[in-house]
Amino acid sequence: MKHEPLGESGLSYAPCRYGMSRVTFRGPRRDLNGRYISFIGGTETYGKFIEHPFPTLVETALGEKCVNFGVVNAGIDVFHNDPTILAAAHDAELTVVQIMGAHNLSNRFYKVHPRRNDRFLSASTVMKALFSDVDFADFSFTRHLLGALYTRAPERFEILRSELEQAWLARMKSLIAGIGDNVVLLWLSDSPLTDDPWMERPNPLRADPLFVTRSMVEQLRPLVRDVIEAQPSAEALSRGTEGMVFPLLNNEAATEMLGVAAHEEAAARIAPALRRLMGKPTRH
Numbered sequence: 001m002k003h004e005p006l007g008e009s010g011l012s013y014a015p016c017r018y019g020m021s022r023v024t025f026r027g028p029r030r031d032l033n034g035r036y037i038s039f040i041g042g043t044e045t046y047g048k049f050i051e052h053p054f055p056t057l058v059e060t061a062l063g064e065k066c067v068n069f070g071v072v073n074a075g076i077d078v079f080h081n082d083p084t085i086l087a088a089a090h091d092a093e094l095t096v097v098q099i100m101g102a103h104n105l106s107n108r109f110y111k112v113h114p115r116r117n118d119r120f121l122s123a124s125t126v127m128k129a130l131f132s133d134v135d136f137a138d139f140s141f142t143r144h145l146l147g148a149l150y151t152r153a154p155e156r157f158e159i160l161r162s163e164l165e166q167a168w169l170a171r172m173k174s175l176i177a178g179i180g181d182n183v184v185l186l187w188l189s190d191s192p193l194t195d196d197p198w199m200e201r202p203n204p205l206r207a208d209p210l211f212v213t214r215s216m217v218e219q220l221r222p223l224v225r226d227v228i229e230a231q232p233s234a235e236a237l238s239r240g241t242e243g244m245v246f247p248l249l250n251n252e253a254a255t256e257m258l259g260v261a262a263h264e265e266a267a268a269r270i271a272p273a274l275r276r277l278m279g280k281p282t283r284h
Helices: 054-062 083-091 125-130 142-152 154-179 214-223 234-238 248-255 260-277
Strands: 037-041 066-070 094-098 110-112 120-123 183-187 226-229
Touching: 037 054, 037 083, 054 066, 054 260, 066 083, 083 154, 094 154, 094 260, 110 142, 120 142, 125 154, 142 154, 154 214, 183 214, 183 260, 214 226, 226 260, 234 260
Parallel strands: 037 066, 037 094, 094 183, 183 226
Antiparallel strands: 110 120
């Protein structure tokens, strides 16, 4: 394991902003003039604790400028509600959208923070009626909230989960429409893209992207240029935090994230797919 005594995070992420956006992205800031590929997504796209996340590796492999619009713990809303980033994604040669979970978005039952989508803000009257025995003041994060609701009332929870699925599909369709016809979806997870019942998976509420199934993704396939599945191999997962950069106090958090080997494998899948879509010659 590699550790860097550089500040609180262990890495200098050179935080930056683009245009009128209020969201802070990983830097250094890139020039959006000319040709580029944009990457939208959550913690993996951002590359927390990763010195060279997969968008950087794809840039090296393709020789094309790749702009990282990843946001730690992001849901769809942070991008869907940001005209600056939507415009940048629209103007890109291709935009790779990492598939994010269905829990970190505002819906009929609860509202999340517009930029920190993992933060639970408030429950709607519909939510309060469904879970009248719950004090929602006890919750600050969506995953904590959902875990508590599932434990308390699994049957009622299914009503909420179904709403999240429908909200995710509607928001993804709107996001894709806002970007245009240059979208490539990316499944990057240590879990397979499947229709297996979510509650039958190991640690179901720790899965990521949470509540997203193959059937949901297939409904989006006609709207995008391609869907890339980049599930890390057992060998990559076995390497754990090897090569990651973080202070010792973040060891537990780092062990729950995809490591350097997973990013390398993801880039090795993404780069050839984008090369084909851009009509670039295959490298031998």
